[in-house]
Amino acid sequence: MEIPEQEFLAAGHRGCAGCGATIGARLALKMLGENTVAVSATGCLEVITTPYPETSWKVPWIHVAFENSAAVASGVERALKSQGKDDVNVVVFAGDGGTADIGLQSLSGAMERGHRIIYICYDNEAYMNTGVQRSGATPYGASTTTSPHGKESFGEDKPKKNIPMIMAAHGVPYVATASISYPEDFMKKVKKAAEMEGPAYIHLHQPCTTGWGYDPSKTIEMGRLAVDTGAWILYEIVDGEFKVTYRPLQRKPVNEYLNAQKRFKHLADEEKEKIQNYVNQVCAELKI
Amino acid sequence: MTAVGATVKEPGSSVKNKTGSWRTFKPVLDKDKCIDCENCFLFCPEGCITKENEIDYDYCKGCGICAEECPVKAIKMERG
Ligand SMILES: Cc1ncc(C[n+]2csc(CCOP(=O)(O)OP(=O)(O)O)c2C)c(N)n1
Ligand code: SF4
Ligand code: SF4
Ligand code: SF4
Numbered sequence: 001m002e003i004p005e006q007e008f009l010a011a012g013h014r015g016c017a018g019c020g021a022t023i024g025a026r027l028a029l030k031m032l033g034e035n036t037v038a039v040s041a042t043g044c045l046e047v048i049t050t051p052y053p054e055t056s057w058k059v060p061w062i063h064v065a066f067e068n069s070a071a072v073a074s075g076v077e078r079a080l081k082s083q084g085k086d087d088v089n090v091v092v093f094a095g096d097g098g099t100a101d102i103g104l105q106s107l108s109g110a111m112e113r114g115h116r117i118i119y120i121c122y123d124n125e126a127y128m129n130t131g132v133q134r135s136g137a138t139p140y141g142a143s144t145t146t147s148p149h150g151k152e153s154f155g156e157d158k159p160k161k162n163i164p165m166i167m168a169a170h171g172v173p174y175v176a177t178a179s180i181s182y183p184e185d186f187m188k189k190v191k192k193a194a195e196m197e198g199p200a201y202i203h204l205h206q207p208c209t210t211g212w213g214y215d216p217s218k219t220i221e222m223g224r225l226a227v228d229t230g231a232w233i234l235y236e237i238v239d240g241e242f243k244v245t246y247r248p249l250q251r252k253p254v255n256e257y258l259n260a261q262k263r264f265k266h267l268a269d270e271e272k273e274k275i276q277n278y279v280n281q282v283c284a285e286l287k288i
Numbered sequence: 289m290t291a292v293g294a295t296v297k298e299p300g301s302s303v304k305n306k307t308g309s310w311r312t313f314k315p316v317l318d319k320d321k322c323i324d325c326e327n328c329f330l331f332c333p334e335g336c337i338t339k340e341n342e343i344d345y346d347y348c349k350g351c352g353i354c355a356e357e358c359p360v361k362a363i364k365m366e367r368g
């Protein structure tokens with residue numbers, strides 16, 4: 001795949017060294033090109049790229065609030081349509097908190113109304129911008145500031161909310177999961193999403209050095225471990241047709257992923273085994 | 289156009305903020321070893337490595353991802 005050299009996210013942003021969110025945004029924008037309007041929900045990506053009066057965005061970009069990025073994108077799409085501009089990509093970048101929790105109703109509405117938008121949830125599995133609070137997308141066992149581990153708790157006690165499947169239940173033409181560590185797979189999906197006549201949803205797994213607790217140089221390695229252990233699965237659903245897009249040759253034990261991160265390090269063998277069993281079950285169903 | 293809320297009219301103006309000053313370790317790339325796989329270009333969070341393997345030290349934060357993801361170890365992290 002030929003990957004454009006041109007950057008649509010400028011340097012100088014305030015992301016932590018090794019930030020995975022900016023990698024995701026850079027790669028997606030390369031596929032979408034200059035004929036794009038981007039919408040952000042409040043969150044790390046919005047805050048680090050737009051310290052007023054500066055912006056890192058080289059395409060038109062709009063931010064309104066935390067909970068309404070899909071509603072804002074719906075309005076942008078309709079406004080462009082009314083002007084006869086049908087060839088502009090309208091893309092949302094929203095965090096997992098902004099997607100799984102606070103923006104879920106506006107996202108559901110946009111999906112239901114069938115707007116031609118590309119919604120990318122960059123999932124770092126907690127509310128990072130405000131200091132690592134749990135979200136609906138925080139995985140089982142993860143220690144966050146609002147699901148801390150200690151004598152009375154092993155960390156997050158709920159499984160990760162399955163947002164891509166909730167999106168699929170809306171019957172939209174395109175739903176996919178992706179990882180920044182598999183850039184070609186992700187970028188192909190962005191391209192496909194842009195070709196859809198209706199809403200497209202991409203759930204992008206994005207390791208976060210600060211919130212997960214690992215060395216900044218390991219951001220890509222961490223995302224790869226998630227996929228290679230089966231803790232994160234790469235698939236797409238095109239017009240209701242489900243397909244796994246990447247299968248690790250040999251699935252690694254999930255402990256390799258868990259033990260590499262501070263947020264899971266405290267887990268007892270018993271909890272780690274529960275996670276492994278859950279991963280095994282999901283992978284067995286999908287023949288991974 | 290009447291602007292509602294805060295408007296920034298200069299695309300990509302964050303380049304005014306040179307994040308190279310954050311760096312402790314510096315990636316040094318040996319072009320003779322490079323096999324042009326594009327990993328460093330793809331994975332840099334700052335977008336500060338070109339396809340021709342030029343690193344813009346004005347913005348490189350020294351995260352070390354490029355060195356970590358180089359399959360032939362053509363990038364070394366050095367102090368400075
Ligand atoms: C209505 C509302 N509630 C709370 C906040 C404070 N807030 C700003 S960003 C943020 C966390 C965002 O988390 P997420 O969507 O996962 O994005 P991330 O920062 O992790 O990239 C919160 C709670 C807000 N801006 N608006
Ligand atoms: S906290 Fe995580 S997502 Fe936010 S800027 Fe830092 S590395 Fe990126
Ligand atoms: S060290 Fe990090 S910021 Fe610097 S060039 Fe390498 S990947 Fe980019
Ligand atoms: S990652 Fe290494 S081999 Fe690949 S392009 Fe960069 S320097 Fe060359």
Ligand SMILES: [Mg+2]
Pocket residue numbers: 095096097122123124125126127128
């Ligand atoms: Mg988040």
